[in-house]
Amino acid sequence: MYMNNKVLGVFIIVLVIMKILLLGRKKDFIMKKAGFIGLGIMGRPMAKNLLKAGIQLEVFDLNQAAVDELVGLGAVSAAPASMGKSCDVVFLSLPNGAISQDTLFKADGVASQITPGTVVCDTSSVTPVESKYCYEKLKALGCGFVDAPVSGGEPKAIDGTLAFMAGGDQADFDALQEYFNAMGASALLVGGSGSGSVTKLANQVIVNLTIAAVSEAFVLAAKAGADPWKVYQAIRGGLAGSVVMDAKIPMIVDRNFVPGGKISINHKDIKNVLATAHAIDVPAPMSAQLFEIMQALKVGGHMNDDHGGIVQYFEQLAGVEVKSDKKA
Numbered sequence: 521m522y523m524n525n526k527v528l529g530v531f532i533i534v535l536v537i538m539k540i541l542l543l544g545r546k547k548d549f550i551m552k553k554a555g556f557i558g559l560g561i562m563g564r565p566m567a568k569n570l571l572k573a574g575i576q577l578e579v580f581d582l583n584q585a586a587v588d589e590l591v592g593l594g595a596v597s598a599a600p601a602s603m604g605k606s607c608d609v610v611f612l613s614l615p616n617g618a619i620s621q622d623t624l625f626k627a628d629g630v631a632s633q634i635t636p637g638t639v640v641c642d643t644s645s646v647t648p649v650e651s652k653y654c655y656e657k658l659k660a661l662g663c664g665f666v667d668a669p670v671s672g673g674e675p676k677a678i679d680g681t682l683a684f685m686a687g688g689d690q691a692d693f694d695a696l697q698e699y700f701n702a703m704g705a706s707a708l709l710v711g712g713s714g715s716g717s718v719t720k721l722a723n724q725v726i727v728n729l730t731i732a733a734v735s736e737a738f739v740l741a742a743k744a745g746a747d748p749w750k751v752y753q754a755i756r757g758g759l760a761g762s763v764v765m766d767a768k769i770p771m772i773v774d775r776n777f778v779p780g781g782k783i784s785i786n787h788k789d790i791k792n793v794l795a796t797a798h799a800i801d802v803p804a805p806m807s808a809q810l811f812e813i814m815q816a817l818k819v820g821g822h823m824n825d826d827h828g829g830i831v832q833y834f835e836q837l838a839g840v841e842v843k844s845d846k847k848a
């Protein structure tokens with residue numbers, strides 16, 4: 521009797537283990553379908569990483585060449601409305617909040633035929649007010665919305681090591697986890713709807729003001745006759761060193777302003793910072809000054825330069841260029 525119980529016990533344990541293994545395998549075989557709208561500098565590599573992870577992918581962009589490239593890699597071209605109908609999740613990577621809202625809510629937009637339970641994730645950098653608007657409208661249709669802008673720029677979008685900063689409901693965030701894993705190194709739910717977007721605005725204040733501070737400092741050093749590359753090597757390991765300086769000084773001294781992150785996109789972000797700050801009575805004097813610097817760069821025709829090109833504003837004031845043959 522004792523032996524029989526023992527054999528039965530082992531049998532049950534083996535059954536449980538087999539069930540766990542089978543369930544795990546079954547999960548691998550479930551084909552999730554995702555939609556991706558906006559295949560630009562960021563969206564294109566993000567969509568590619570979803571494909572690499574074995575996710576069935578539908579794509580849309582106004583730029584047909586970008587769509588064709590993804591279709592060549594295994595994606596299917598689809599209209600936003602049909603993505604809303606048939607995809608489990610729909611990602612957006614679009615230039616601004618007005619375009620995100622239009623893409624979702626225009627007559628033939630994603631929401632026009634959306635299936636309840638679909639989760640939309642906006643990875644674009646927008647204002648928290650714009651994100652909350654999308655959240656409320658999709659909630660009313662029985663769908664989820666997570667604002668999940670990213671940090672890391674094009675290199676980390678390509679590597680699949682972006683940082684997602686998210687706002688929304690825990691269950692919707694959880695439903696996006698495997699997609700975040702395919703595109704990023706980290707994803708953090710900061711809080712309710714709009715929290716991801718406001719976190720990104722804070723991030724943009726720090727990044728762009730750091731570029732401006734680095735620019736002012738290196739123009740000073742260059743005009744005084746110091747080789748900017750040697751100045752960089754001398755200070756990068758100290759308190760002034762930063763990820764921003766490491767990313768932008770090599771580009772600046774090479775006079776390489778091919779974007780990465782365009783000044784136009786960052787101009788939009790700082791404009792959104794000021795609108796958000798003013799709406800809740802937060803004075804933002806440094807961001808206000810930065811916005812005027814970006815306005816001057818706009819007038820000078822620099823909107824499509826990388827935001828490392830902010831240095832050109834300071835160079836023009838001082839009549840000097842921050843360049844080096846990097847012989848240090």
Ligand SMILES: NC(=O)c1ccc[n+]([C@@H]2O[C@H](COP(=O)([O-])OP(=O)(O)OC[C@H]3O[C@@H](n4cnc5c(N)ncnc54)[C@H](O)[C@@H]3O)[C@@H](O)[C@H]2O)c1
Pocket residue numbers: 557558559560561562563580581582583586613614615616619623643644645646669670671672673674780781782785
């Ligand atoms: N580039 C960066 O370093 C960076 C970093 C973090 C976050 N972001 C944010 O990510 C978002 C995308 O940035 P990006 O640099 O890839 O911009 P981008 O201009 O390179 O790409 C935007 C894409 O959206 C497409 N598009 C525009 N309107 C559309 C519409 N109505 N329907 C479908 N497609 C449309 C464009 O054709 C383009 O391919 C922005 O909100 C930006 O602020 C950018």
